[in-house]
Amino acid sequence: MRGYEEFEQARWVPEPPGNPERSAFERDRARVLHSAALRRLAAKTQVVGPGDIPDHGRHIPRTRLTHSLECAQIGREMGKALGCDPDLVETACLAHDLGHPPFGHNGETALNELAARCGGFEGNAQSLRLLTRLEAKVLTADGHSAGLNLTRATLDSALKYPWTSAHGAKFGVYPDDLPVFQWVREGVPAARVRFEAQVMDWSDDVAYSVHDLEDALHSGHVTLALLRDPGERRDVCERALKWYAGDACLTELEEVLACLTAEPFWPWRFEGTMADLVGLKSFTSALIGRFCLSAQTATLAAYGPECGRHGADLIVPRITRLECALLKGITAHYVMSREDHHANQARQRELIAELASMIMLGAPGTLEPALRAAFAEAGDDAARLRVVVDQIASLTDVSAVALHRGLGSRI
Numbered sequence: 001m002r003g004y005e006e007f008e009q010a011r012w013v014p015e016p017p018g019n020p021e022r023s024a025f026e027r028d029r030a031r032v033l034h035s036a037a038l039r040r041l042a043a044k045t046q047v048v049g050p051g052d053i054p055d056h057g058r059h060i061p062r063t064r065l066t067h068s069l070e071c072a073q074i075g076r077e078m079g080k081a082l083g084c085d086p087d088l089v090e091t092a093c094l095a096h097d098l099g100h101p102p103f104g105h106n107g108e109t110a111l112n113e114l115a116a117r118c119g120g121f122e123g124n125a126q127s128l129r130l131l132t133r134l135e136a137k138v139l140t141a142d143g144h145s146a147g148l149n150l151t152r153a154t155l156d157s158a159l160k161y162p163w164t165s166a167h168g169a170k171f172g173v174y175p176d177d178l179p180v181f182q183w184v185r186e187g188v189p190a191a192r193v194r195f196e197a198q199v200m201d202w203s204d205d206v207a208y209s210v211h212d213l214e215d216a217l218h219s220g221h222v223t224l225a226l227l228r229d230p231g232e233r234r235d236v237c238e239r240a241l242k243w244y245a246g247d248a249c250l251t252e253l254e255e256v257l258a259c260l261t262a263e264p265f266w267p268w269r270f271e272g273t274m275a276d277l278v279g280l281k282s283f284t285s286a287l288i289g290r291f292c293l294s295a296q297t298a299t300l301a302a303y304g305p306e307c308g309r310h311g312a313d314l315i316v317p318r319i320t321r322l323e324c325a326l327l328k329g330i331t332a333h334y335v336m337s338r339e340d341h342h343a344n345q346a347r348q349r350e351l352i353a354e355l356a357s358m359i360m361l362g363a364p365g366t367l368e369p370a371l372r373a374a375f376a377e378a379g380d381d382a383a384r385l386r387v388v389v390d391q392i393a394s395l396t397d398v399s400a401v402a403l404h405r406g407l408g409s410r411i
Helices: 024-033 036-043 064-081 086-095 104-114 123-134 152-157 175-184 195-219 224-228 230-243 250-261 274-303 318-336 339-362 369-377 381-393 397-410
Strands: none
Touching: 024 086, 024 152, 036 064, 036 397, 064 086, 064 195, 064 274, 086 152, 086 195, 104 339, 104 381, 123 152, 123 175, 123 381, 152 175, 152 195, 195 274, 195 318, 224 230, 230 250, 230 318, 250 318, 274 318, 339 381, 339 397, 369 381
């Protein structure tokens, strides 16, 4: 593989050579695609749940899995255009949400509170833990799991936040996963985000900003015609400013939104007709192309066609970032700020707290068999709590509710 030396293709646990016709990064991609963690994302809600869209058979809302697949397609093409190994970028995109717990970011908040005594919880750090410890593929010499045992380059490309919680609220590694993290980051400047990871991160932003809005339109939660009203536009811009674009000002966001909604592809009407469906697909395609090409053009102008590894930064022009933030702001304002949405989130957080108590009370028997040894070997209460958190984080939205119901019936 041109530009990726043997050091970057190394694995935490050495393995015999594989099929010489497949690259190390193709093998990594296959391991993530075949993983149980990726399949579980099919039952984890993205933003709009299945019950939020009338079941006419035409539109099924995204799950974390379909989002990851769309992110991977965007990342593969963008990475290839920028001189990266496309399998490497695609694998990082497929893996980027593996650590998300049930109930999305709301579940992440609940688990972070629960895990305060053992280093907190962060979906990105949990992804590294899954890839290097919790998934079943390779064992170490002493019989412990090495997870999928991916290459150093792939693990580094999946690290959106390559630092511990001491660096900030968003982080990519727990204290007890530092040995493998330090192996991955050997020779890399501290806190330096790998170029392929930056491509993955922007692909994620592009995919969910565009597609979450598409799902929200199908659900009826968003009616874009409302944005003709100056007051509605201001409310959306205020939401985007608060949640996604803190370095902007309200006037700037209003100007960017006015320009974006003036584009000929903007769908002011959506009633579900065939013409509306075609128009919406043209809208999403135009936005994805707009966001990707903007970043590609700016980055290539700065660095040329061979950007990868740690020597370059993905350049996303400010206007493009603000347009992306505004799309997120529209969905957040009309979907995530609803009163019934807040009430549902409160119930989900209570369920996770109760589930943790019930699992701990009956552990190790209440843990899945693959985690019982880790619980038995844990040296203190914090380590045991981490195993319980691993169990809950692995659940889907549906299985979390089912396990809560099942354990509750025993008490």
